[in-house]
Amino acid sequence: MTLLWDQHTCLPLDLDADVAALERYAPLERGFVSVNVGYSPHSYEFSTALLRTFRARVAATDSLALASTVEDVEAITATGRMAVAFDLEDSGPLGGDLRRVQEFWDLGVRTMLPSYNHANQAGSGCLDAEDGGLTAWGRDLVSEMNRVGMVPDGSHCSIRTGLDLCAASTRPTVYSHSCMRAVWDHPRNITDQQARECAATGGVVGMTGVGIFLGPNTPTLEAMSRHLEYAVELVGIDHVGVSSDFSFDHEEFVVEIAASPELYDESYTRWGPIQWMPPETFVTLGAYLSGRGWSDPDIAAVLGGNFLRVASESWGPADG
Ligand SMILES: [Zn+2]
Numbered sequence: 092m093t094l095l096w097d098q099h100t101c102l103p104l105d106l107d108a109d110v111a112a113l114e115r116y117a118p119l120e121r122g123f124v125s126v127n128v129g130y131s132p133h134s135y136e137f138s139t140a141l142l143r144t145f146r147a148r149v150a151a152t153d154s155l156a157l158a159s160t161v162e163d164v165e166a167i168t169a170t171g172r173m174a175v176a177f178d179l180e181d182s183g184p185l186g187g188d189l190r191r192v193q194e195f196w197d198l199g200v201r202t203m204l205p206s207y208n209h210a211n212q213a214g215s216g217c218l219d220a221e222d223g224g225l226t227a228w229g230r231d232l233v234s235e236m237n238r239v240g241m242v243p244d245g246s247h248c249s250i251r252t253g254l255d256l257c258a259a260s261t262r263p264t265v266y267s268h269s270c271m272r273a274v275w276d277h278p279r280n281i282t283d284q285q286a287r288e289c290a291a292t293g294g295v296v297g298m299t300g301v302g303i304f305l306g307p308n309t310p311t312l313e314a315m316s317r318h319l320e321y322a323v324e325l326v327g328i329d330h331v332g333v334s335s336d337f338s339f340d341h342e343e344f345v346v347e348i349a350a351s352p353e354l355y356d357e358s359y360t361r362w363g364p365i366q367w368m369p370p371e372t373f374v375t376l377g378a379y380l381s382g383r384g385w386s387d388p389d390i391a392a393v394l395g396g397n398f399l400r401v402a403s404e405s406w407g408p409a410d411g
Pocket residue numbers: 180246247268336
């Protein structure tokens with residue numbers, strides 16, 4: 092069976108969240124999911140507490156298992172269970188302390204992006220009017236992530252921050268969940284240059300299932316395929332992946348978006364409540380691409396092989 096590697100999904104950021112909801116990805120494919128454990132509003136204390144809670148619940152769920160290494164992913168998915176790791180959508184939960192990169196790695200975080208939509212200590216966000224790029228602290232952050240073996244992620248960053256991230260990193264980078272701006276003009280989507288420079292690091296750009304990033308709030312397999320095909324044409328089959336970016340608590344999240352103009356501007360709200368592609372649709376992407384004439388090796392690369400390669404080159408110390 093094909094490996095379906097979802098590089099970013101969003102359980103409720105809540106200590107009461109039901110991690111067994113991840114089983115919604117399970118039916119059709121060998122599966123890996125990276126689960127978000129915090130972004131700009133969240134503290135070090137909250138994100139580490141959430142990680143400990145999620146880890147315990149994953150470990151207690153028969154169909155799920157924690158993956159620390161690529162070997163773990165292979166072993167877990169070979170037995171029909173879903174492999175789970177974690178990501179941070181902002182460096183804010185580090186609380187300004189770079190030593191915590193290792194601590195978050197030890198708790199299972201394998202991907203982190205420096206800034207979420209707006210500027211912080213590390214760099215600028217995609218909704219900022221002024222783009223200051225990666226800060227000096229942001230460069231130190233990338234260096235520490237490279238040392239520890241956590242993948243630098245440019246999603247939600249400003250254009251220049253994303254480009255600086257790729258230039259600064261000595262190991263592959265990703266845009267975990269960012270569609271193509273040339274296909275649909277949205278500030279959360281990336282430019283051709285961002286995609287090219289990410290690919291040049293050996294990295295991967297992950298197309299998402301979020302309606303407002305795919306088109307006029309259209310979370311369809313057809314819209315996702317248009318972004319995938321554009322990206323493959325631009326950067327090659329080895330540098331494109333997928334991430335559902337599914338919000339399991341989307342009813343609450345659309346209320347939060349409407350109530351938080353400091354985090355989300357009208358580019359998030361102008362199409363009405365955001366529509367997400369449900370996991371049950373996302374897991375049929377391979378069959379859909381096959382129907383569009385994609386070859387099996389190309390489908391395997393984009394559904395999971397490419398992000399798996401980045402993980403195999405990136406998770407853990409460079410000399411390990
Ligand atoms: Zn996001």
